[in-house]
Amino acid sequence: MTSQTLATDLALSAQHVSKAFGTGAEKVVVIDDLHLEIQPGDVTCLVGPSGVGKTTLLRLLAGLAAPTSGQVSLGGTPITGAVEEIAVVFQDYRGSLMPWMRVLQNVAFPLEGQGVAKAERLERAAAALEVVGLTDSAHRYPWQLSGGMQQRVAIARALAYESPILLMDEPFGSLDAQTRFELEDLVLRLRRDLGITIVLVTHDIDEAVYLGDRVVVFGGRPSRIVDDIAVPLGRGRSQLTTRAEPAFIELRTRVLDEIQRCGLKTSPR
Numbered sequence: 001m002t003s004q005t006l007a008t009d010l011a012l013s014a015q016h017v018s019k020a021f022g023t024g025a026e027k028v029v030v031i032d033d034l035h036l037e038i039q040p041g042d043v044t045c046l047v048g049p050s051g052v053g054k055t056t057l058l059r060l061l062a063g064l065a066a067p068t069s070g071q072v073s074l075g076g077t078p079i080t081g082a083v084e085e086i087a088v089v090f091q092d093y094r095g096s097l098m099p100w101m102r103v104l105q106n107v108a109f110p111l112e113g114q115g116v117a118k119a120e121r122l123e124r125a126a127a128a129l130e131v132v133g134l135t136d137s138a139h140r141y142p143w144q145l146s147g148g149m150q151q152r153v154a155i156a157r158a159l160a161y162e163s164p165i166l167l168m169d170e171p172f173g174s175l176d177a178q179t180r181f182e183l184e185d186l187v188l189r190l191r192r193d194l195g196i197t198i199v200l201v202t203h204d205i206d207e208a209v210y211l212g213d214r215v216v217v218f219g220g221r222p223s224r225i226v227d228d229i230a231v232p233l234g235r236g237r238s239q240l241t242t243r244a245e246p247a248f249i250e251l252r253t254r255v256l257d258e259i260q261r262c263g264l265k266t267s268p269r
């Protein structure tokens with residue numbers, strides 16, 4: 001995997017997408033007539049106040065939930081369920097790893113369901129662990145690892161699918177700041193070295209601006225896109241210098257302002 005590119009030219013898009021939960025008087029429309037096109041090769045960060053529908057949208061984009069109306073498509077082909085071109089990483093890495101399986105097996109295991117032969121499963125798992133810097137921990141159990149390492153295992157598992165698109169839902173929300181910085185830089189490396197298209201939901205405005213080629217701000221109920229910002233910070237970013245750049249500070253202020261104008265709370269770091 002280290003020498004392989006996972007770049008795709010397939011655009012992931014939501015067209016006229018609406019999503020409602022419940023029925024009758026209980027019905028809540030969370031997303032209404034949303035249009036969003038994810039550009040291949042970009043890191044696109046989705047931000048917005050709590051409850052606005054970010055996770056719901058990510059699940060729709062992943063094919064893990066169906067829109068009430070409208071369509072999600074990949075390269076023009078409608079998505080009606082999970083597809084092998086899209087992998088997903090959730091915040092709750094503890095719930096997603098199996099404690100009785102060693103790290104290598106945890107990464108390799110889901111490939112069994114895809115019909116991948118055992119030797120290739122192990123090879124792909126080992127390559128994915130190398131990408132996330134965990135080769136030395138392949139034979140340990142998840143509970144022997146720190147939270148940040150466990151989330152690296154979860155990322156490795158997604159990489160082992162060799163999917164060109166990675167959707168991440170608050171992947172670093174429960175990690176300490178230093179570990180978070182390391183994993184943010186891992187995300188940038190995945191995009192740079194493997195060409196992976198990444199969509200990342202975060203509450204952290206600084207993280208969104210640091211990682212994003214584009215930051216999409218959601219607000220309102222039903223939710224709509226209140227701002228869609230191209231981030232002109234180049235691709236060679238550094239935790240120390242990028243975050244101090246005037247353009248970075250200007251963008252984070254703009255995003256925070258947008259979210260505060262939605263009248264709800266989120267957390268700048």
Ligand SMILES: Nc1ncnc2c1ncn2[C@@H]1O[C@H](COP(=O)(O)OP(=O)(O)OP(=O)(O)O)[C@@H](O)[C@H]1O
Nearest residue numbers: 021022030048049050051052053054055056057203
């Ligand atoms: N399965 C469900 N059934 C009913 N309501 C749901 C369901 N899933 C989500 N919702 C509702 O949809 C709204 C959006 O939820 P969602 O988790 O997508 O928001 P979010 O922006 O990701 O929030 P957070 O930032 O707090 O994680 C919330 O009001 C939530 O209660």
